Amino acid sequence: MKKRVIWFLFLLLFIVHQDFWWWDDAFLVFDFLPIGLAFHAGFSIVCAILGWAAIKYAWPHDLERFAEENNDEENAI
């Protein structure tokens, strides 16, 4: 369930990324930062938060254990 929520948020962010609502808006936030750029800078911060959430709620513990137990390096390649 938690993994599905993370996937849903990922897809939601992809849609939000298109931000056609500010496509033609040249308004300056704090008189220097164009709103379209400010939005996408904020988007980068939200991506970092999603990354944190993915690690907290969807971390591949099984995969980690699989990699650490009895390495088969000698037989592999």
Added chain:
Amino acid sequence: MTTLIVIILYLCLLLGLGFFSSRLFRGTSKDYFVASHSIGPFLLLMSVFGTTMTAFALVGSTGKSFERGIGTYGLMASISGLVHAGIFFLIGIRLWAFGKKYGYITQIQFFRSRFESDGLGYLLFPILVLLVVPYLLIGIIGAGKTIEPVTAGAFTEIFTNPTAPQWLGGIPPWLTGLVVSLVVLTYVFMGGSRGAAYANTFQTIVFMVMGVVAFVYIINGLGGMEQAGKVPARITEKGIIVQDYQFDKTTKELVKNEKPKPIGRVTDSNTVDLSNKQPHLARTPIQVEFKKKNPKTGVISSFERELGIPFITFISYFFIPLSVGMFPHLFQHWLTAKSAKAFRLTVIAHPLCIMVVWVPCVLVGVWASGVLPPGIPPPAVLSAMLNLLVGDPVLTGLLTAGVLAAIMSSLDSQFLCLGTIFTNDIVIHRAGKNKYSDKQVILIARVFIVVIVALTYVLAMWAKNANVFDLAIWCFSGFSALFPVVFAALYWKRATKEGAFASIIAALISWLYFFHLSGYGGELVIGPGIIPAAICFAVAAIAMVLVSLLTKPPTEETLQKFFPSAKKL
């Protein structure tokens, strides 16, 4: 001259770091190729981030926003924050796990094993080389274009044939490319992947800090944040594009022009009212015609440019950052990780690091539209702004060192990775594991790296006028077209050897076709603005699915190896 001394000191410092990291080298091939899986979270973040950010990030992003405006950030940076982090999480950790478990050093070893095919490696090797080489060229070309303007006037009697007359006496691109190649070669040669990780970390810190410092000084040069916001070029009621300000070099202040200076005109737009709009601050596409003065002949000519980003192009750029899933040099960095937990910091901080580097660069490019002539080559915009607004030679030297740091932190990983895949996937694979001693293996890798550096240098001199941003996009497009192969290999049990062959061949043919249509490296969009990467990706994905479904599934042994039971994995 002072600027040049600062840059030389930086390069010497880097060589010193190379000698230091070579002392930590354990002498084994595993240490040379993947640092004995010993790299922790911070070094992994810095080396992965430093590797993905090259001349493309600093020089290319500033130049592209100078051409197209703020849409550059959404086009490449913010979507990369989302997609890269997703790939590190979904692809990177999984590949690291298989690499650690089964001892893979290269992508090709993984694919050969997963798809039970030797031939796949021989098909993939030249394609990976073909795609990494343009990435290397970006670095060397970008370095050359950065150094010449900032060292202009230093050696007027030696370098008398500059790229542009105002850069007389500047270090020519061929010399910069040569020095940068030799410095990177030296520390990669000595320290291998551990040396590259240390050098990357140092250089990534340098270019991030210097980027922020440059940004602050450029803002000061423009008279503060609020003033900077007014600087970008503006469209008048009559559709003329004008610059309202100019930088007075005597008083070192930004002054308002008595009369706005016309630099071009709008030739086509869907927006009804453009008057008093600053087109670089929005993303609506408009066609403009600029005037350009040939610096050598003084003849004024016109050229067309599209400002803004078409909406379809913006969406289809989603496919470009998928390329990191197939970068062979990134695969190698992933394999250096000490544990899966080492990835955590990278997944969280990578989008933030992108923001720290790209937002200032995009803003500088936008502001440059109001003070630099529109005909200036886009890759030269950043250094031209530093030259114009900062002026102080020591600071300019440090800031230029920051740009070089970004470039070299990618070059090292790419050189090393080509040496690694050649040695492991061709030489050792053909000769057998026991034919060469560990020392001989390292020697083979080093010799191949020297050959690749020399070849890349020659190619960079041949393609010296290529647009850094466009060349990078072609390189990324090729890798993203290969993305279905790695994704299917990891997440689709039914993916077969034949499906992988078909997907790779489809990716290659479609990519070569569009690359040819672009005139070998130019900007190209299909139909309403779809970028070729999207089509190449779709073709490769369809080929993978169709051919896999029509052919025999992988053996049970392979499936158990790569898709262990849910309980175990």
